[in-house]
Structures are given as C-alpha cells and as structure tokens.
Amino acid sequence: MQTTLSDAAKRLARAEEAESILRTCVHCGFCNATCPTYQLLGDELDGPRGRIYLIKQVLEGHPASAKTQLHLDRCLSCRNCETTCPSGVDYHNLLDIGRAVVDQAVPRPPLQRALRRGLRSLASHPQAFKRLVQLGRSIESLLPAPLKAKLPRSVPPAQLRPQPRHARRVLLLEGCVQPSLSPNTNAATARVLDRLGISVTPAPLAGCCGAVDYHLDAQASGLERARRNIDAWWPAIEAGAEAIVQTASGCGAFVKEYATLLQGDAQYAGKARRVSELARDLVEVIGAEPLEPLACHSGLVLAVHCPCTLQHAQKLGGSVEALLSRLGFTLSNVPDGHLCCGSAGTYSLTQPALARQLRDNRLDALESGQPDLIVTANIGCQTHLDGAGRTPVRHWIELLDEALAKSPTLA
Template sequence: MQTNLSEQAKRLPRAEEAERILRSCVHCGFCNATCPTYQIMGDELDGPRGRIYLIKQVLEGQEVTAKTQLHLDRCLTCRNCETTCPSGVQYHNLLDIGRAVVEEQIPRGFGERLLRESLRAVVPRPAVFKALTMAGQLFRPLLPGALQAKLPRQAHPAKARPSVRHGRKVLTLEGCVQPSLSPNTNAAAARVLDRLGISVVPAREAGCCGAVDYHLNAQDKGLDRARRNIDAWWPAIEQGAEALIQTASGCGAFVKDYGHLLKDDPAYAEKAQRVTSLSKDLAEVLSAEPIEQLGIEADRRLAFHCPCTLQHAQKLSGAVEGILGRFGFSLTAVPDSHLCCGSAGTYSLTQPELSRQLRDNKLNALESGNPEVIVTANIGCQTHLDGAGRTPVRHWIELVEEALA
C-alpha cells in the first residue's frame, strides 16, 4: 500500500523496516479469515488488516488515541495472519514498532501500569515467581478463582536428571515460570535425550528470554535480557554445544528472533545471529534422531494443542505430532487447530475476557475427539488450558518420558 511516513516517524530506528512492511501489504483481507480476535469481535480494527491501517496512520502523523492503543493491545501476536498472508507481510514486527510509538504517546491508567509493571517484576524472576507460586498453593482455598486457575492442578515433581556426560551436548534455557508450574518438563527432556546419547547442560547463568518485557512494550529491557543471555551462553557455544534447545515454544520463538532484533547492534549482531542459528525447539532435535531405538510403544489417546509460537512463529506445525506418531500415541483430530488458545504470554491477564472465550473454544475443539490427556509444547498454553479444570493438560515430553520409563 502507498505510505508516506511523517518526518518524526522517519527518525525512528526501525523506520525503513516499518515502511517496507507497510508497502508489502496489499490489503487483501485474507488475514482476517484466520484472526482469532476478528472472529470473536467482528470489528475490522480488531483484525490484522485494520491494525495495519491504524499503525500506518500513526506513522503518517495522524492523531493517536486510546482507541488505537486498545485495538493494538487486543492483538494476541499469534502470527496466524502471517501463515495465511500471501504477500509475506511481517506483521509481528510492524506491530512491535507501532505499539512502541503508541506507548510513548498514550499514557496508561494507574491500574494498567500497576498490572504491567507487576508482571515485569515477577514473571521474569524464577526465584520470586517460585516463592509466590508456593505461597499461592499454600493459601489456594482463599484465593479468587481467577488466581487459582493460574496454579497447577496436580504436581508432577521433577525426576532426577542424568549424571552421565556424553560427547554430544546441548544447552537448555530453563525458563522463568516452567520450573515452578511444570518442574518435571525440563527433567523429562534431559532423560529422553540422555537415552539418545545427548547431554543437556542447563544454562543457569541465563535468565528470562526477554519476551515478557518486550511484549509489554519495555522493548529496550527485553533486548538487554537478550544480550545478557548471549553473554551467558557464549562460552558453551564456543566449546562446541551443538544446539540451544527450548521446551517452551514461546521462549524458543523469541530466542530465534534475536538475530533480527539485534541486527543493528555492532557488539551483538554476529553473536545474536549465531544464537538464532543454534536455537531449536525440542521437537526439532528429536525429529532428527533415531527415536525408534528407544523402544517406546505407547497406546494413550492424546489431543495435541500446537501453540501459535510453534506453528506460526517457528513454522513447526506437525513436528510434535510426527514424533508422537512414531512413538505409537493415538492422536485425535482437532478442528481449527490453527487458532490461538488465548494464553499468548501475559494476554490472559491483560485481556482476561477475550482470553477465556478463546480458551473455551480451544478446549471444545481439543476435547471433541475424547482424548485421555491434552498435550502441548508451551508452558503458557499448558497452564492456561489446564486452569479451566477440564481434561488434564501436560507437556508432551513428559508423556514420552513416562512411556520410556
């Protein structure tokens, strides 16, 4: 589409990128057909095409309003529209640029600021999050239902990790909330990889991937976290780690974007690109291994929820399903499997009503084949879906490890 950025917008660090993305959009509207919020709201401005127009107006110097901010806030950043788009519009990058500009011009109310700052203060800090989670479990009966739903329904303690060191090694990002909400997930991954002759080395010096800050419009803080992680991983990378794996697809999607986000940073651009090239979802690693030699013959009936960060951001739709099929699990059909569950990082807290609608729709689809268990590949989706108190939801690698044992 034709675009004329304002003089102020032309001075933005990512002005050329924004203009290139805007010009790539032909305004066909195919994106709206698969946008979860457009399907619920039915409002053009709550779909990708309308949001692109809003960002275009902002960057061309038109008035920015609280309504503009609201429509951008309602976006899940699920990137379903990017999978659908025939023109290859990099919508999520444009959204990041637009949100940052709007955030500078429209002050938020006290309640919104408090919520966002609290999330940024708690979620990226595993020790703080663990302490609050333990306190929440202790006083669970006294908590409001909305907070109870954020706590695990059933504890699956972490099993012992392998002590043998193999010649092959991979790094792993432990995550911020996963060690508290699903402590056995990373341990299960380490135990399965150990049986394949691969040692998992936890990158304990690394912290939050940066996604929480970045997607709550504290983008500089998010990039600072990315730089610290690169510094923490770099010695092991130089020593020959063959991959940096994630068991949470949300973290994986953001880490894989380090190369793009830091491409203009002279001190980190090359290292960030190297991290991006090494970053792999657990499913990518196992797909390339002779997993049949593990001797697993599972017979459980599962429904797999493919997170948006796995299928739309990382383009790994079908990867986990393929692995589970090779192990013998029976997978049920899931209608509209491309749609978001409504978790979307902190979205379930910042947009609770929309998030619940999306969650219930997703659970109806997942349960339509009467699965014994629902499995997924992202801790945010897992917690969000399981919080409804319906069919149990777990990480897929835990069921693989249980079958192995």
C-alpha cells in the same frame, strides 16, 4: 499500500523496516478470516488489516489514542495472519514498532502500568515467582476463581536429571515460569536427551528470554535480557554446544529472533546471529534422532494442541503430532488446529475475558475426539488450558519420558 511517514516516524530506528512492511500489505483482508480476535469481535480494527491501518495512520502523523492502544493490545501476536497472508506481510514486527510508538504517546492508566510492571518483574525473578505460586496454593480456597485458575492443578516434582556424560552437548533454556509451574518438563527433557546420547550443559546465568519485557512496553529491557543470555551461553557455544534447546515454544520463537532484533548492535549482532542459528525447539532436536529402536508403552489417547508460536512463528506445525505418531502414540483428531488458545504470553492476564473465550473454544475442539490427555509444547498454553479444570494438559516430553521408562538405554 502507499504510505508517507511523518518526519517524526522517519527518525525511528526501524523507520525503513516499518515503511517496507506497510508497502507489502495489499489490504486484501485474507488475514481477517483466520484472526481469532476478529472472529470473536467482528470489528475491522480488531483484525490484522485494521491494525495495520491504525499503525499506518500513527506513523503518518495522526495522533494515537487510547482506542488505538486498545485495538493493538487486543492482538494476540499469534501470527496466524502471517501464515494466511499471500503477500508475506511481516505483521508481528510492524506490530512491535507500532506498539512502541503508541505506548510512548499514550500513557497507560495506573492499574495497567502496575500489572505490566509486576509481570515483567516476576519473569525476571523466578524464585519470587515460585514463592508466589507456593503462597497461592496454600491459600487456594480463599482465592477468587480467576486467580485460582492461574495456579497449576498439580505440580509433580522434578525427577532427577542425569549428569552430563556424553560428547554431544546442548544448552537448555530453563525458562522463567516453567520451573515453578511444570518443574518436571525440563528434567524429562534432560532424561530423554540422555537416552539419545546427548547431555545438557548447565548455563545458570541464563534467564528469561526477554519476550515478556519486549511485549509489555519495555523493548529495551527485553533486548538487554537477550544480550545477557548470549553472554551466558557463549562459553558453551565456543566449547562446541550443538544447539540451544527450548521446551517452551514461545521462548524459542523469541530466541530465534535475536539475530533480527540485535542486527543493529555492532557488539552483539554476530553472536546473536549464531545464537539464533543454534536455537532449536525440542521437537526439532528429538525429531532428528534415530528413534525407531525406542519402544513406547502408553495406552493413552492424546490430543495435541500446537501452540501458535510453534506453528505460525517457528513454522513447525504438525511436528509434534508427527513425532508422537512415529513413536507409536495414539492421537485423536483435533479440528481448527490453527487457532489460538488465548494464552499468548501474558495475554490471559491483560485481556482475561477474550482469553477465556478463546480457551473454551479451543478446549471444545481438543476434547471433541474424547482424548485421555491433552499435550502441548508451551508452558503458557499448558497452564492456560489446564486452568479450565477440564481434560488435564501436560507437555508432550513428559509423556514421552514416561513411555520410554521401560525402553533400553541407547547410550
């Protein structure tokens, strides 16, 4: 696509990147066929091709408007379009560039600004988020249905983690909301890894991956969180940690992009590149181990929801299904597995109506095989899907941990 950036756009730090991405797009429209919001709304400007055109206009000097901002806000950043695109358009990075320019030009209404500030603040203060969840559960009967749906139906307590005892060590990104919404997920991860001869090295100074800030009008803050995490992990990396494990695929997708996002930072570029090289989704780590001696005991039929950040961002679609099948679990067939559930980070809070439609459509597909349980690999998807009050949704590692409870210890 031919484009001529305005003088103002040429001064952007990522001007060359934006122009290169725009020139890659041939405007074929294949992306619209798999775009969840285009399928729901049928508006060209609510599909990737239309959004690319809007960003192109803004970067060429046309004024941005609230309407431009709305169409960009409605994008889930699911990256389904990237999987579909025959030209390899780096859509999500163009969207990040475009959103930053539009958000600077178009002030948001006060309620939107307050919501986004609040979400960013909670992500950076896990203890405050935990207290808010506890308060919500104590007055759950008084809450309106939309807020009640955001609370977990049950919060099983985190079971004990084994003490580090193996020569093989990994770091574990604890996450900002997962410890409150699903506290046993990371504990189950530590237990399963321990059975495989891998210990988790604590990194208490690591916090939110930065994705919430970065995608809610605060890109500089998101990058600063990335730098803090790099600093927190670096001593363990130098001591030989073999991976940085993420149990939330949304966090994993962002950590794997630290290298790209900080490539212009002379102080952190090299370290960011190393961190991205070490970043592994949990399914990558466990899937690479010799699991055949393990004996799983589970009579449940599982439906797997593969998060967009796992299949479209990290290109690990089908990996959870393959691992669970390899371990002897029974999986139901799930149609349209490429489609988004509507969680998309904070999307279910900033675009609740669209998110509910996408959630209900996804649940219809997941439940079509009559599973006993739905499993996923991302806390946002887990909470969003489970909030419908239908088939229970859990992280797959908890099911594996339970199924291995009677298996012999490997190490």
